[in-house]
Amino acid sequence: MLTSIIKTEFLKSKRSASVRLTLIGSAFIPFIFLMIYIFKPEHFMKALAVNPWIEHYLNGYQSGTAFLLPMFIILITSLVTQTETKNNAWKQVYASPVSITSVVLAKFIMVQVIIISCFILFDLYMGLTAVAANIVNPGYKFFSSHLDMNAVLMYTLKIYTATLAISAIQFWISLRFKNYILPLGIGMALLITGLIVMNWEYIYLYPYAYPLLTFMSSIKQNQNWLVKHEYISMGYALVILLLTIVDVNRFKEKG
């Protein structure tokens, strides 16, 4: 039953704002880098002289992890979960012969598929940005350097893991409230709070700081496997997803 509902989620994503946002959103930072690499080559040729690929990808992650990536997660989670809310379509979903648990699970999986697609696209666009910059300005050393794919994939996995808690919390909030703005508002407030209290000793317990934390404390310090807050992120996601399933099953009004 779950696979059927996941199929319907894919069908519903056709022509949806969430797909457009993923395609465009993941290209935003790579595009900015393409522009500055082309128009400010003297600075970046120096900055990317040693280990250019890794430095290039780190530039990209550094720009995204603090605000844009968590913001994307907040937006996309709302967009996907509120497809039904917006169109008054939950009642038809809940009046169809599927278990409520699989409906919730399928939606959560769809959110994750979109977030993972965004990461893959981002990595891809970043790669293309480097190639394009090197073609325009042969002074860059991308072509003559080795691209350590494993390192890039590991960074990606770590940052993705760090976003799991945020997406689970936002998922719950978006299903809980019929209002579209509220989950965005709550998400933004929690995200900005995270940036303010970044130096707090217990920051590893605060989900909205995790992506930046991964970048600052983990990637920068060459920790190559998952670290404490990334495991906690997975734990949060699992617990909150279970709570969401219980909560939706107990909704007084469905749709």
Next chain:
Amino acid sequence: MNNIIITEDLCYEFAKGTAVLKNVNLIVPEGAVYGFLGPNGAGKTTTLRLLLGLLRMQKGSVKIFGNSFAQNRISILKQTGSLIEQPSLYPHLTGSENLDVYRIIYGCTKQRVEEVLKLVKLDDARGKLVKAYSLGMKQRLSIALALLHKPKLLILDEPTNGLDPQGIIEIRELITSLAKDTGVTVLVSSHNLSEVEKTATHVGIINKGSLLFQGNIEELQKMKAKNKKVMICTSDNDASLGIAKRFFADAEIKGEEILISADDKDKIALLNEELVHGGIGVYEISTMKNNLEDLFIELTTKDNADINN
């Protein structure tokens, strides 16, 4: 005849102390087109939402196809098609893509999608995005969606809401022919008495959360006939009232007219004769159309006086 839906003492309140449903005992027989009649806010949608599990049950029980809904939700919903209030559609998908979403859930064939599109006359608009559909088209697509898996029970909440007269007739004909050709049991809510009379075999009337009447259409007609009023307009109503009271004890003046119970046509003819002989000018004798409001007044003031108290 088996009963497809049985509710026992269904009660519901959205806030404490404000009952929306009071001990509703609905009985929908197999093969019936059950018209669920009531004004806006009477509790129709709440009842239908409880039947589909869209509201958490508070008190009472629901049995569909002989089984308790609470324990057999999925197997009951497999055989039930529904349309609750406004259409539940995805505007960024085309008509046939919207049906595809539920085709996957119900496990129907693509052929069946074509069939229902033809049935609701949307086969030409199948490739159009639903956001470009008119309200009538959306309503028809929602009915197609409810019919997709050939349900044994169809629950339609005001399916003609927002439709133009032509659309209303089409939906009415569709319901009638579906019931006749496929034997599907239909529970259709409406606030329009004449519409229900044209399609229903059985009727339930709900007001302020209480089921005031339940029976087949003949019983409804009998009750209506009993409550039918005739209006007489004359040149001298006071004098006429005296004469009218000799034939009809309940004759009364209301505004510019005299109202009498029209249980005997011959007596009306005799009264007319008397009035004319008495030198009174009779301008008009006509049957008052029995609308839903009158029916409610009759039902609430006579048989169910206690409900209003």
